[in-house]
Amino acid sequence: MRLNQKSLEKDQLKVDKLMKPYQGKLVSELKRGFLQNYSQDTKASFAVLARRMFGISDNHLSLDSSEKPLILxxxxxxxxxxxxxxxxxxxxxxxxxxxxxxxxxxxxxxxFYDTQFVFQVFQQFPSGLRVPDNQMTFKRALVWQMPDYDLEHGLKKLWLDTCHLIKTNQIRIVPKKQKTGKIIYRNNLPKSKDNTVCHLRPGGKNGKDVIMLPSGQEIARQRLWLNKQYVNDVIL
Known part of the structure; x- marks a missing residue:
């Protein structure tokens, strides 16, 4: 169900209240409080930390004011x-x-029409140097739903362009040899430079994790990605 602006603002106020005690704190400090029994220290630990901060066990967050769960x-x-x-x-x-x-x-x-999200933003504030993940700071949690314009233009364009390439047998899969000698396969599915909102990238277990297109071509399993610049514009 599509939420109106007032509903989104109400959810944002609720999230702000829940996350206010943690704003500005280093990830290392938050981990000491929430991940004492969590042995892994990887990129995935950010997702675990975010869930613990909200007191949930998966990525679905329910708010009293929300008409349906939000995805964290x-x-x-x-x-x-x-x-x-x-x-x-x-x-x-x-x-x-x-x-x-x-x-x-x-x-x-x-x-994307029905789903609302909560983006937990961890930011590196020092300038010039890349700091370790544990030195990043929890900045804010943002309630977001994709705007109608982006649904009907950027996201729709990705769908149209992809379907056109497949239906007209224009998918090109080209092997490329890397310096290590490994062979990777490039394709002409929509990239981030082709669309201001989203793109497609491989997302299988490995290079052998492929699917069959209607043309009979094998291609690496693909995932949908929001462009980093688009995400940046949303959260900053």
Whole structure:
């Protein structure tokens, strides 16, 4: 269900109240309080930390004022106002994209139309030097839903461009040899330079994790990603 601006603002106030005690604190300090029994110290530990801060066990956050759960995602921002990371979502189901009678019937549209998110932002404030993750600071938690304009333009354009390439058999998969001798395969699916909102990138277990396109071509499993500059514009 699409939330109006007042509902989003109400959710934001609730989240601000919950997260206010932690704003400005170093990740190392937050980990001592929330991850005492968590042995791993990896990128994934940010997601665990974010959940612990909200007192939840998965990525679904329920608020009294919210009409449905919000999806919790973490973002790490470097210093000097550099863009955040590309944000990964779900595996692309090309068959579903091609079978949909219209844009509004696709799972891609319905997911971003219906879903609200809470972005937990951890930022590196010192300038010039890249600091370890534990020295990053919790900045804020932002309640967000993709604007209608971005749904109907950037996200829709990705769907249209991808379907056109597949339907017209224009997908190109080119092997490229790296300096190490490893062979990787490049393709011409929409990249971040082609779309201001999102792009496709491989997201399988390894290079052998492939799927079959309707043309009979094998291609690495693809995931949807929001562009890092787009994410940066949302959170800063």
């Amino acid at each position: 995602k973490t973002i790490r921002v470097t210093g000097n106002d550099q863009p955040a990371e590309n944000m990964s979502f779900f595996e692309v189901r090309f068959d579903e994209w091609l079978e949909a009678d219209s844009w509004h019937e696709t799972m891609l549209y319905q997911y």
